[in-house]
Amino acid sequence: MNQLFDISGKVIVVTGATGILAGGAAKYLQRNGAKVVYLGRNQERVDRAIQEARKISDDCMGLTCDVLDENGLKKGYEDVLNRFGQVDALINGAGGNMPGATIGPDKEIFDLDLDDYTKVMDLNLKGTVIPTLAFAQAFKEQKSGCVINFSSMSSTQALTRVLGYSNAKAAIDNFTRWMATEMATKYGDQVRVNAVAPGFFISKQNKALLTNQDGSFTERGQQVINKTPFRRFGKQEEIYGAIHYLISDSSSFVTGTVLAVDGGFSSFCGV
Numbered sequence: 001m002n003q004l005f006d007i008s009g010k011v012i013v014v015t016g017a018t019g020i021l022a023g024g025a026a027k028y029l030q031r032n033g034a035k036v037v038y039l040g041r042n043q044e045r046v047d048r049a050i051q052e053a054r055k056i057s058d059d060c061m062g063l064t065c066d067v068l069d070e071n072g073l074k075k076g077y078e079d080v081l082n083r084f085g086q087v088d089a090l091i092n093g094a095g096g097n098m099p100g101a102t103i104g105p106d107k108e109i110f111d112l113d114l115d116d117y118t119k120v121m122d123l124n125l126k127g128t129v130i131p132t133l134a135f136a137q138a139f140k141e142q143k144s145g146c147v148i149n150f151s152s153m154s155s156t157q158a159l160t161r162v163l164g165y166s167n168a169k170a171a172i173d174n175f176t177r178w179m180a181t182e183m184a185t186k187y188g189d190q191v192r193v194n195a196v197a198p199g200f201f202i203s204k205q206n207k208a209l210l211t212n213q214d215g216s217f218t219e220r221g222q223q224v225i226n227k228t229p230f231r232r233f234g235k236q237e238e239i240y241g242a243i244h245y246l247i248s249d250s251s252s253f254v255t256g257t258v259l260a261v262d263g264g265f266s267s268f269c270g271v
Contacts, residue, residue: 003249004248004249004250005244005245005248005249005250006033006248006249007029007032007033007034007244007247007248008032008033008034009033009034009035010033010034010035010088010089010247011034011035011037011080011084011085011086011087011088011089012026012029012034012035012036012037012088012089012090012091012247013036013037013039013063013080013087013089013090013091013131013135014026014029014036014037014038014039014091014093015039015040015067015090015091015092015093015094015127015131016039016040016067016092016093016094016095017036017037017038017039017040017046017049017093018038018040018042018045018046018048018049019040019093019094020203020204020236021093021198021201021203021236021239022091022093022094022150023038023049023093024236024237024240025091025093025239025240025243026038026049026053026091026093027052027053027056028237028240028243028244029240029243029244029247030053030056030057030059030060031056032244034059034247035059035060035084036053036059036060037060037061037062037063037080037084038050038053038060038061038062038063039062039063039064039065039067039076039094039131040062040063040064040094041064041065041066041067042064043064046062046063046064047062049062050062061079061080061083061084063076063079063080067092067094067123067126067127067128067130067131068122068123068126068127068130069130070130070133070134073130073131073134073135074134076134077134077135077137077138080135081138086138086142087135087138087139087142087145088144088145088146088247089145089146089147089148089247090131090132090135090136090145090146090147090148091147091148091243092127092128092131092132092147092148092149092150093150094123094127094128094131095123095124095127095128095150095165095168096120096123096124097120097162097164097165097205098113098116098119098120098164099113099116100112100113100115100116100117101113101116101117101119101120101162101163101164101165102161102162102163102164102165103160103161103163104161105161109163112163116164117163117164120164120165120168121164121167121168121171123168124165124168124169124172125168125171125172125175128149128150128172128175129175132147132149132179136179136183136191139183139187139191140186140187140191143187143188143190143191144188144190144191145190145191145192146191146192146193146194146246146247147176147179147183147192147193147194148194148195148196148243148246148247149172149175149176149193149194149195149196150169150172150195150196150197150198151169151172151173151176151195151196151197151258152165152166152169152172152197152198153197153198153199153200153260153262153265153266154166154169154170155169155170155172155173155197155258156170156173156266157266172195173195173258176193176194176195176256176257176258177256179193180192180193180194180255180256180257181256184255190252192246192251192252192254192255193255193256194246194251194254194255194256194257194258194259195257195258195259196239196242196243196246196258196259196261197258197259197260197261197262197266198234198239198261198262199228199233199234199260199261199262199263199265199266200224200228200233200234200262200265201233201234201235201236201239202233209221210224210233224265226270227265227268227270228262228263228264228265228268229263229264229265229267229268230263230264231263232263233263234261234262234263238261239261242259242261246259
């Protein structure tokens with residue numbers, strides 16, 4: 001049974017690996033025996049990530065590349081093959097938001113900054129599609145491998161404020177299912193594409209939005225808690241198990257799935 005969850009020796013490329021959530025997942029996977037490629041767009045941050053990763057093992061490498069840079073990603077793919085000889089999994093962890101693509105309480109939809117909206121759509125959607133096209137080339141050749149995309153609670157529900165991000169993540173869900181079908185029908189049942197949809201986790205980006213300085217919840221934070229049956233925010237490490245499962249052989253019959261890790265947020269109507 002333990003072998004079903006064994007990821008030792010698997011070569012895993014993680015985009016957004018200098019960030020908190022994807023970076024934490026990358027280190028977790030490395031601690032569990034994987035060979036991890038830390039991909040980020042800032043050289044200094046990639047260097048710091050690799051410095052920390054080498055404290056775990058030498059089975060790691062850094063790639064500095066923007067997820068929208070098609071040629072840079074193709075070169076990165078060749079670099080990974082030269083170092084490790086294969087790619088077993090891709091985690092599309094890069095993403096983000098911009099103020100102009102959100103509709104705050106002091107704004108209305110007609111204030112939307114279309115330039116920021118386009119940038120958010122590109123980063124989250126194209127920033128998943130382009131790395132997949134680059135690194136999943138290995139899965140075509142190997143007839144095995146898996147992709148894990150990052151979805152969101154806002155992909156299937158109208159979450160106020162985050163318009164651009166929500167639209168992009170809804171497209172990620174569709175891309176996940178489409179690619180799962182495409183890869184399996186053309187390259188076999190050992191090529192899988194899934195996504196994880198994290199619930200609400202406290203991070204530097206959203207801490208001020210969800211909590212007050214005294215640790216109590218803001219109005220928006222309390223709204224999230226009220227709709228979460230677990231009555232708490234998620235812990236970062238709680239997403240790692242879902243990612244581990246989707247990479248491992250224990251999920252060998254799972255593809256085209258968006259796995260919610262949300263304390264019940266997506267299943268509860270709030271009443």
